[in-house]
Amino acid sequence: MSKKTKQIAIYGKGGIGKSTTTSNISAALAAAGYKVMQFGCDPKSDSTNTLRGGKYIPTVLDTLREKNTVKAEEVLFQGFGGVYCVEAGGPAPGVGCAGRGIITAVQLLKQLRVFDELDLDFVLYDVLGDVVCGGFAVPIREGIAEHVFTVSSADFMAIYAANNLFKGIQKYSNSGGALLGGVIANSINAPYAKEIIDDFVKQTSTQVVGYVPRSVTVTQSELQGKTTIEAAPNSEQAKVYQHLAQRIANHTDSKTPTPLDIQELREWAAKWADQLLAMETGEVRSAAASI
Amino acid sequence: MSKFVDRPRYTCALGGAIGTLINLPRVIPVLHAAAGCGGNIANALNGAAGYLGSGYCSGQALPSSNVYENEIVFGGEGRLTEQIANTLKVVDGDLYVVVTGCMVEMIGDDAKSVARKFAGNRAPVLAADTGGFKGNSFKGYDIVLELLFRELVIKNQSKDPKTVNLWGIVPIQDVFWKGNLEVLKTLLEKLGYRVNTFFGEGETLDNLKNAASAVFNIVVSDTAGVEPARVFEEEHGTPFITVPFPIGTYGTEQFLNAVGKALGIEEAFINRLIQEEKKHFYSYLERLADVYNDLDLQRYAVVVGDSNYAQALTRFLADDLGWLPELVVVTDLLTENEQERVTARFGNYLSPIRPKLVFDSDTSSVKKHLFNHWPINRNQRYYDGFNPAFVVGSAFERDLADSLGAPHLSVTYPISNRVVLDRAYAGYTGALRLAEDLFSTLVGSR
Known part of the structure; x- marks a missing residue:
């Protein structure tokens, strides 16, 4: 019998660094000796680029568009460290239903039993993050991923998207869906950014699994079409990703988050807006205020 | 939920x-x-x-x-x-x-x-x-x-004062649409008008394309086809009236008077047509008077159907046949405004009868509404039964009729227990067909 594959979904608002983070985690896990698959669930189909030297691969849906049946080897491509790369793909912008496309692609791979046959340790789904419809929730529904992580910066819109994802997780949590592992805090450089994320995870009963600073090393690596793990394995940034990957590999117990409702979220954001303004104008609000 | x-x-x-x-x-x-x-x-x-x-x-x-x-x-x-x-x-x-x-x-x-x-x-x-x-x-x-x-309808056509369009009778939903359109068309032709019904006998697509040449639009419904009439008015400047679907003397008279008023036809001219039609109608219906009295063919009735048919059938049963429609269930999905318009059609009966009117689309609810209105027999010594009764509805009402031990005629959609070709129930001639079908059901076992 094959070992239990750990299936993980990584969500986040568009442009927040999901694919960069996911690819580096995949690369780090592969470098640590695990068998890994990365499944890009975004119609842009560029999730696995940096694992494959910047090259695009044929997507599941592109292949389906041409013919009715698809074989595993037509859509599975190995990249850095032997990571299996799959892209769900999707329709041209503005037509069809990308959400249904994700469902079709994920179900097809499940039917082909590739997860079992490849004897994988990890499958990472890299999913477009706003969970706009049922299609983008399919990786967190019953029988697909068990753990969800979300990539978020301290920007309000990224947190808003993360909060929406928490709502999706909460909805499916009673019916055997995936639970939340935690937040991967990305682009955390300013001290207040860390505080904002820390406060958000406290409010929503979850945790931060890693803080990833913004780094020029990542940009340099991506311009070469590589992950940081591949291009600069000894850099500080690579250590951050290795640490994050280890944390995720060791992670076992995910929980149901407690998302804020829209009014609570607005109030929470307004409170932070006041605090940041006070910081900018030099007002002292800490314990030192009494001096 | x-x-x-x-x-x-x-x-x-x-x-x-x-x-x-x-x-x-x-x-x-x-x-x-x-x-x-x-x-x-x-x-x-x-x-x-x-x-x-x-x-x-x-x-x-x-x-x-x-x-x-x-x-x-x-x-x-x-x-x-x-x-x-x-x-x-x-x-x-x-x-x-x-x-x-x-x-x-x-x-x-x-x-x-x-x-x-x-x-x-x-x-x-x-x-x-x-x-x-x-x-x-x-x-x-x-x-x-x-x-x-x-x-499709060609714009900016010159108006022909002797042409009207008529719709609101929905093909298939009104199983007798083709016959009904023909009856209403014939009536208006007797007033000297050319009538486009689009879906009736002898219609061509050119009638529809040239529909903007009509001087008036007549919507024979309080609900169906009303929005299209507004669109027609907006696109082609043609005014419209809505009139309830007519069966029998009261409804058809109302129909002819409303159309006459809208088209500016002299009242005397309309009345002459009404008198002629009624003469023809009663010359047949009166033949039933003997058997109606001898065999006692008066019945309590339950009427179930869409808003077009429910009001017309109830009116015909109450005012033309002298029956006692106790419960009417309107099965359309209607807005509150539409419900108000439809409700207004259930009043001013010649007899003091006040049918109970309910809006409900569920078939199984009909029985519930009947028992709410007419208490069920719980072995009382003296019980005024809902008997003899008749159910006028769709094929779905067969179960209700069976449970009441009442005869049943399918007039409203869906009808799977009758074959319908050109039969019509609208107007005066249609009312004669309906009287034939209802009474034939009653004497069918003789």
């Missing part, structure tokens, strides 16, 4: 649109939907409308894009383009109308822009968004009429 729907008496908006289009002369519907839609709707329309049958490009022989998962994911516009092109090659028609199902509406296929690609075709290709979720059959009828009035 919304409640479930118990044996609905309509199909979806797509079904209503198809039912409307297949009854226009030489008009070809092109379905943009999954394969099941066309098949299921064809069966619902055929089996539930007095064995309508098919005919040219109708029934199961409808062009359909039959979309599958591939089209849902990538968009079905390409498939639709191909389907229209092939349909134009092999199906001969004068107008092609693309109608859409739920799934292609949800993924945002733009059927209208696909249809526009065929603008140069010898016969026009139009498209209507008729996703089933938009409403029921009546909605589909409205959507199609609005489309045709906007895009």
Whole structure:
């Protein structure tokens, strides 16, 4: 019998660094000796680029568009460290239903039993993050991923998207869906950014699994079409990703988050807006205020 | 959570649109939907409308894009383009109308822009968004009429003071639509008007294209076809009136007076026609007077049907036959405003009768409403039973009638226990047919 594959979904608002983070985690896990698959669930189909030297691969849906049946080897491509790369793909912008496309692609791979046959340790789904419809929730529904992580910066819109994802997780949590592992805090450089994320995870009963600073090393690596793990394995940034990957590999117990409702979220954001303004104008609000 | 729907008496908006289009002369519907839609709707329309049958490009022989998962994911516009092109090659028609199902509406296929690609075709290709979720059959009828009035009817035509258009009787939903349209057309012809009914006997697509030359539009319904009449007025400046569907003397007199007033016809002229028609009507109906009294053919009645039929049947039973309609269940899905308009039609009966009026689309509710209105027999020593009774409704009311031990006649959709060809129940002549059918049911066991 094959070992239990750990299936993980990584969500986040568009442009927040999901694919960069996911690819580096995949690369780090592969470098640590695990068998890994990365499944890009975004119609842009560029999730696995940096694992494959910047090259695009044929997507599941592109292949389906041409013919009715698809074989595993037509859509599975190995990249850095032997990571299996799959892209769900999707329709041209503005037509069809990308959400249904994700469902079709994920179900097809499940039917082909590739997860079992490849004897994988990890499958990472890299999913477009706003969970706009049922299609983008399919990786967190019953029988697909068990753990969800979300990539978020301290920007309000990224947190808003993360909060929406928490709502999706909460909805499916009673019916055997995936639970939340935690937040991967990305682009955390300013001290207040860390505080904002820390406060958000406290409010929503979850945790931060890693803080990833913004780094020029990542940009340099991506311009070469590589992950940081591949291009600069000894850099500080690579250590951050290795640490994050280890944390995720060791992670076992995910929980149901407690998302804020829209009014609570607005109030929470307004409170932070006041605090940041006070910081900018030099007002002292800490314990030192009494001096 | 919304409640479930118990044996609905309509199909979806797509079904209503198809039912409307297949009854226009030489008009070809092109379905943009999954394969099941066309098949299921064809069966619902055929089996539930007095064995309508098919005919040219109708029934199961409808062009359909039959979309599958591939089209849902990538968009079905390409498939639709191909389907229209092939349909134009092999199906001969004068107008092609693309109608859409739920799934292609949800993924945002733009059927209208696909249809526009065929603008140069010898016969026009139009498209209507008729996703089933938009409403029921009546909605589909409205959507199609609005489309045709906007895009097919020729604009800026000079008005002919002797031509009117008449609609509001929904093909198939009114199983007797063809006969009914013919009856009303004949009545108005007696007033010296040419009448376009679009769906009736002898109609051509040119009648519809030239409909803007009519001086007035008559909508024979308080609900169906009213929005299209507004569209018609906006596009072509033609005023309209709505009149309730007429069966028998009271309803038909009301119909003729309303039309006469709207068209500025002299009252005396209208009255003369009414008197003539009534003379003919009573010359037959009076023959039943003996048997009505000797055999005691007065009945309590339950009336179940759409808003057009419910008010007309109740009026006819109460005022023309002297029956006692106790409960009326209107089975349409109506807005509060529409319900108000419909409710206003149930009053001023010649006898002091006040039927209990209920709006409910669920078939199983009819019995519940009856027992709320007329207490059930709980072995009281003295019990005033709901007896002798009659049920006028659809084929769905057979169970109710059986449980009441009452005879039953199917007049409203769905009708699967009768064959209907050109029979009409509208007007004076239709009322005679209805009297024949009701009393034949009563004497049928003799």
